[in-house]
Amino acid sequence: MDAAVPISEAREARKTLVESLVDLGSAALGPNAAERNAAQQQLSDLLQRTPTMALLPALNVVIQPGRVPEMVRAEFMGQLAMLPLRGDGVRGTLEFVFSVHPSNPNNSAAAAGAPVTPQKQGAQITLEALKMATRLLASPPARATAEDWFRGIAPQLLSLLDGHDGLELAKVAAYVIGFGILGRKSYGAPGTPGWANFAEPMLCSVDPTTGRSAADGSRIVDLRKNAAAVLVSEDRVAEGLRRLQTLIISHPNPGLTRRLLHPVLLPLWALSSWTNASKKCEENYCLPARNLLKIYLKISTAPDKAMPIVRDLLFEGSRDSGKQPQWQYQATDESQNNICIVSAPSTPLRAGEVLQTRWNEIGPKSNALVDLLAEISTDDEDISSVFLDLFSRWLSAKKPKRNTGSGVVLIKEEDAEDRKPDLASNPLVDVLEGTMLQKMMERFPEKLAGRPDHILELVGGLLSQVDETTLAEDETVPLLMSLLNLVITSPGFRRAKADATILRSIEDGLAKISRASGPDSVDETAKTAKNLLMFLKFRDELEEPSSTEGNVAAASQQQIEDRKTYALAISYITQADSPPPVRSEGLNLLQILILASSSVLDIPALLVMMSSMLDENEDYVNLRVIKIFTLLADKHPKSTTRELLDHYVDAAEMKRVDSRLRFGEALLQVVQHLGTTFAGETAQQVGQALLETAGRRGHRPKTEAKQAREERMRDLKANRKRPGASIDEEDESEDVDMEDALLTDEERKRNEILGRIVEGWGSKQGSEDVRIRASALSILATGIDVNIAGLGATLASGAVDLSLHILTMEPELEKGILRRAAIILILSFVRALHDAREAGRRLGFGLTSQSQDDILRILRYVAGTDEDGLVKQHALDVIESLENWQMTSLLPPASESVASSTSYGGLAGLAGLSLNPANVGTTTSASPSLATARSPATRPRIEEIE
Structure with a gap:
């Protein structure tokens, strides 16, 4: 193990580097031309040979205002901005920002001058530090163009x-790329530098025809020299899939997911359904591609989102003459372990040749697509939509000029444009579509009846045009009757709810077919038509409609759509394998329903589900969940705050501290969002719970028992090195001692202090965790800020009293964060009194002179004796604010000062004086009181003022 660099040596090295930079920078930009050239060369050499991790903190010191001339400072700022272009510049910038950002709890070492070194086991990353690092890396500096920078x-x-x-830094990279670069229109749209350098390399490894590099012909291969040149190696294909999967799963943005995956829909299908794939191929290629394909199809809003795959089921590469290069996927060996991309012949295979060579792949491919549809479909209507679209296209190929006669045209104009003349009669497309129709009818018979009106309209128009003389050759009639049988035998079908005109058309067609005679196949078809006609006539008499069906029939169309949206959102969120982008899309759908005040929302169930999501440690999803809580609080403040309080207080002692703190953050934002509506029973409920949580009397017996068990385990571990101990135990103790020996005295002292603080947060003897108590005080301070009148005199005075007791009775080092929160609460209380007075609102309570003196005395004592620097500074700030408020309380409120000064020259507003004869009966107090304000006297009263 390498010995750590002592902080004293690191501080001295950084001081020397800073001095060298200042001297050389001043000389390089100085007036002496002879010295300037030499200094510029020396400065350049120093910057080049200094490691990035050492140069970053030194340059940040040099650019502080006033340390060097402005011209030299500008030069060093430019050098600092260009550091990410070094080979390790991005990693160094990220590590430096994470280590020195104020939100990092372990930034004391960096602030003291400790060296910033790359972390081996992930970074200490907070969301605030991540946002700052993203802004730095996603914004090209003035010295570099966007193309060169990215x-x-x-x-x-x-x-x-x-x-x-x-994995932590992989998530960081995904955040920087997804949010900072590809998430911005100026850099993340196709054709921009950000898209070209981040999106295109990943997409081109899956489809070489995507991106500018393909369009400008740089990837064109001379096919005369090599008929099967490798365009993309197997390693690059696997790497591109892996990077796309990491970016999309770590970056839950549905919009970016659609933009990235739409161009490679068919390549993802080809890889995900690769036939005869080995275990290695499945792991490296098929599984990542299948995951990406599921995510895209789930969040895609188009009803026919899977139709391109159905039409090109055997896709293996691009052979479009309009695109270059023409390519195809190919296994690199017979074991099917790896897949690469090679150039394809310019002449595509004929449909007959494809059917002859790849006939065995149609069955497995169609089964794979049916399985995929079953996984991504959360509504029967999805399957029905795909089936109807596919069925219409299949019929259009069989009878392209047929019109249903009931207003349904089998070939829409846009479909006719999409279906090229040579494609309309393509036997390969007919076989693929026919196979998929058969597979879907076998797999989803009950789901195909999800849109009975559309199917009945389609079947009725076609049956009315059946010719009895050609019934034996018409292969569409058996399929039409199979569809009709699926619909009319489904439990939810009622003849009374169907269109009477369409039903008459169907009955006429069935009657015509039932009278046909001929070969055995025709007789069998006629018999089936007769049975269907009989069943259709007496369908409603077979089953009585249930009350539930009556309610559904009476429901409005908007409610039906809202129910579908709600069910879709819940399925996206609750599925065990839903990746973050899909869950984020589900939260988007819920947010739309909440904003629309939809009646289909089950508020208690929704609150429980949001709470379960907030329990999970997924920062991006948690931010969306907290937003949902704030929206629900608009209409249901009591239920929302009660749900959050139950998890935050955690009376059953089931949650971890970090989970409770997330609920505290949600409660804080809900209180801020409620604003002036934070009052009444809701405010009393929240305030009382927060006071009890922040107090010192809370006892948690389960936590106490757990702490006792941990204490016993520590004692046993401390006594492990005893006579007769095993060799492994002795080796472990020696390892621990060796690590301690490598630390300097200063590091060991600092670690001991930090250990005491962290250990003290847990609060011995089963009391409440210090972090939770500090969080409760912070939320309570926010409630006082937004609406002190809503909390009332009892809770407000109780909060101030609790804060003063914390400052006087809990001076321990580990309680520093608690004392900071207590001082901030006092400041919030004083500020709320001031704002209410300026706005002319009467609270009915305030601070007496004695209370003000007590608060100032305690704060002055804390400012002079506390060991925590932030506590001291907060105390000094609150002392200044309170003294200023005392002075302003002698003057009238802003709403009254103008009128008073105009009438009486500014003297009428002095506290203790009443120069207004009209209001001579009103007595003005020098300071408000915590008791209710005195009502005006009925008679004039004379007071003696010293």
């Missing part, structure tokens, strides 16, 4: 995205 940092970010440096 071209320089793209390989580094994509390498981090691979996960070799840890």
